[in-house]
Amino acid sequence: MTEPTPAPGADQPLDDAAGLADHPLTARRLAKHEAALAGEGYPYRFSRTATAAELHTRHGGLEPGTETGENVTVAGRLHNVRALGNLLFGVLRDGTGTIQLFVDRSVLDDAAFARFEELDHGDWIGAGGEVVTTRRGELSVRITSLTLLAKSLRPLPDKWHGLQDLELRSRRRYLDLLANERSRDTALTRARVVSELRREFEARGYVEFETPVLLTQATGGLARPFRTRHNALEMDMYLRIATELYLKRLVVGGMERVFEIGRIFRNEGIDSTHNPEFTMLESYEAYADYLDILEMVEEIFAAVAIAAAGGATVTYQGRTLDFSPPYRRERMVDLVAAATGRPVDFAAPIDDVRALARSHGVEPEPHWGHGKIVEALFDALVADGIWEPTFILDHPVEVSPLARRHRDDPDLAERWELFIAGAEFGNAFSELNDPLDQRQRFEAQVAARAAGDEEAHPLDEDYLLALEYGMPPTGGLGIGVDRLVMLLTGQPHIREVILFPTLRPEA
């Protein structure tokens, strides 16, 4: 914690630690700020009677030169001032859009006109006046009053090119948002996606619960966790890598339809589809199996696409994607067999399977069994080529330690992943509810970890205890929310859909 800076007294000059006085672009603004403080100061509130969007809705399509007789007050950030002698035009942006300010010396008194001339691009202002259209027909507020609400001390990004640099846009997201309409749209679309997902689940009788982020053991997924330290308890703790095992405890407790939209943390590399913290939706429904969940996901994805992107068909990276159900369904083993030209055989000698993998450019690690190799072959040979939404069904049990064994094939699990545009967007199981089988699966994970698999699950004895009290048959689901937003906004980089992505500190 930093020491609080003492408030400057009347006889104590403001500290210019930021160096604002040292640069001509900021020094002028700083001088105006100090003059404002020395004079009237800044108001604590402003009574706005209309937003930009309301004005456009109320007065759309007026003839040029109309005087509506309606007086309003508006507020927002000032952009793009054009001065023409005794006329000034400015664009006021508020949270709903923009409205033109029309400043006419014959209407506004000289002092207020001069104060408007002193404004800088980026200042927050309140203004009052009559709603009119100009000779060119632009809806405007012809102002008769002006209040400076807050001074912008720094110059804003280029009014035409905006802020382009991905790094700067991420570090100073406020500048990105105020300069780039696309960024505002993306942020708002993300909010709509999350809201719509929540609405869809609640409409189906699901209830959202909050499960712990800070854990003594990170389980429920295949990933490395972040470690932190609890001082009073004198022990290491971990940030969650999934919400799965806690939500299933709720099902054991009798909550039949549960979900959570929550932040997940995985201690992995950062690239165009991975951020260390991201948002996942998980849901669990008692008495359902993975095929029930599949049909629900088709409906929900279509509904979310329509709500957030305006239709079930979206454009991503120059190609169309159709979210209208039903989606293709393929078994993973069938696709891998087609890609390798050999049927998948879980009874084949492991050395033969390893050789097959190598012949397709996949180097198996020592601890990989048949199932892991099948999954690796799928990832290497098949996944990238999938474009339209496709359910990949029935993964090997070996790579699905929390999924129930397939009712027809003990080597496979009742599990699917939804692939779109070469990436995974959802993951669902008929949940493993047999505590004895679950214990064996955990023990296999422990063995894999001992053999060098750092992402293998630790054994969660407390979760097994819950299962031993009985969990009904349950269909579970995980959806990567960030990636879904990428699809629906056409953004190729996860950093575009996370407002404040993880970055190294600036030098």
Place this chain on the structure above:
RNA sequence: GGGCCCGUAGCUCAAUUGGCAGAGCAGCGGACUUUUAAUCCGAAGGUCGUGGGUUCGAUCCCCACCGGGCCCA
């Protein structure tokens, strides 16, 4: 972890492959009573990411570091 690339004015970008660093926008001064990225005139604005090295001379070549991007594992 490996390879490749980028960092130049507040913003968007050039150029120089060793010899005083350029434009548009923004900002500043001026003109203009209907602009829409207003227009026109003028004058400014630079630690060329940081630190070392080579050189008479480095934004440019070399090394290290910082930040970012892309590809691969």
